[in-house]
Amino acid sequence: MALISKYIWFDGKLLTHDKAKVPVTSHAIHYGTSVFEGIRAYWNAGNLFIFRLDEHVKRFRNSGKYYNISLRYSDKKIKKAIIDLCRKNKIKKSCYIRPFYFIGQYGINLHVTKKAPTHVAIFSFPFGDLFDKNGITACISIWRKFSDESTPTQAKMGGNYLNSILATQDAKKQGFDEAILLDKNGFVSEAPGENIFIVKKNTLITPPLSSSALDGITRRSILTFSKDLKMKTKIKNISKKELRSADEIFLSGTAAEITPIIKLEKTKIGTGRIGNVTKVVMKKYSDIVMNESKKYSKWITPVY
Ligand SMILES: Cc1ncc(COP(=O)(O)O)c(C=O)c1O
Numbered sequence: 001m002a003l004i005s006k007y008i009w010f011d012g013k014l015l016t017h018d019k020a021k022v023p024v025t026s027h028a029i030h031y032g033t034s035v036f037e038g039i040r041a042y043w044n045a046g047n048l049f050i051f052r053l054d055e056h057v058k059r060f061r062n063s064g065k066y067y068n069i070s071l072r073y074s075d076k077k078i079k080k081a082i083i084d085l086c087r088k089n090k091i092k093k094s095c096y097i098r099p100f101y102f103i104g105q106y107g108i109n110l111h112v113t114k115k116a117p118t119h120v121a122i123f124s125f126p127f128g129d130l131f132d133k134n135g136i137t138a139c140i141s142i143w144r145k146f147s148d149e150s151t152p153t154q155a156k157m158g159g160n161y162l163n164s165i166l167a168t169q170d171a172k173k174q175g176f177d178e179a180i181l182l183d184k185n186g187f188v189s190e191a192p193g194e195n196i197f198i199v200k201k202n203t204l205i206t207p208p209l210s211s212s213a214l215d216g217i218t219r220r221s222i223l224t225f226s227k228d229l230k231m232k233t234k235i236k237n238i239s240k241k242e243l244r245s246a247d248e249i250f251l252s253g254t255a256a257e258i259t260p261i262i263k264l265e266k267t268k269i270g271t272g273r274i275g276n277v278t279k280v281v282m283k284k285y286s287d288i289v290m291n292e293s294k295k296y297s298k299w300i301t302p303v304y
Helices: 027-031 053-065 075-088 158-173 217-225 240-244 276-289 294-299
Strands: 007-010 013-016 034-036 039-044 047-051 095-103 118-126 136-144 178-182 188-190 195-200 203-206 232-235 248-253 257-264 300-302
Touching: 007 075, 013 075, 027 095, 034 053, 034 158, 047 075, 047 276, 053 075, 053 095, 053 217, 075 095, 075 118, 136 158, 158 178, 178 257, 188 195, 188 240, 195 217, 195 240, 203 217, 217 232, 217 248, 217 257, 217 276, 248 276, 257 276, 294 300
Parallel strands: 136 178, 136 257, 203 232
Antiparallel strands: 007 013, 007 118, 034 095, 039 047, 039 095, 047 300, 095 118, 178 188, 195 203, 195 248, 248 257
């Protein structure tokens, strides 16, 4: 793991690591009452470009609402904090930015209400590829993705990610790079930290949110820009059989960006190499995040 940048934004101040601390009695450590986002910023042509900052900040606030956990700063203040953090750390490399807020108050029987005090922190670190962009292997997880009947699937909460951790542990134990989780009805849901797309005859197909998939910002971006590529898109339930017989499969997410899956358990997907449709989607995504696409410069916030 790369080194975390020197300064951390903590409750309105830019502090060095040693000063940004919370007590071990904090509620979030015990019960997972933390809310987080993952954002990327790309260094290109002498500037740092934050991808879809507005969308991330909107989801950041919204995630907490499912649990009555309050974000005590305005969207404007959070966006400024993220930009200030990048500037203070003089970031001149593509990086990952992690904002989070959490209940810091002590109380083993604390009733969580909007009034419960929260801390907000933001840190960043240089970040390249999460996965091998030439393609990865995956398996269908023994763990099912949780559904809205038990925990809100659209909330990016610390506690929710225990399901992802189990699925990842299982996949790695079996020697695969990544897991694919099925929803409660046995349809494809998503990966532990990524949405999934299959390609069938030049159509991009992705599961609906009712399959417990997160409303991913990368997923949404692909569904928008694929129109420019003259690709058809479909949001529909995907069975295991359809997944196995897909022409191509790729994952989408802030950290994973667009990552091809070239082998699913023992089955080669397509030719067993990155498919042509996936290649085109990867190139378009890369152009957009690097701010090399005029049409989508509205998705970019320059830091400098
Ligand atoms: C469970 C899960 N699904 C999908 C995604 C992809 O979402 P995004 O494209 O907004 O990063 C993420 C990452 O945030 C995630 O954690």
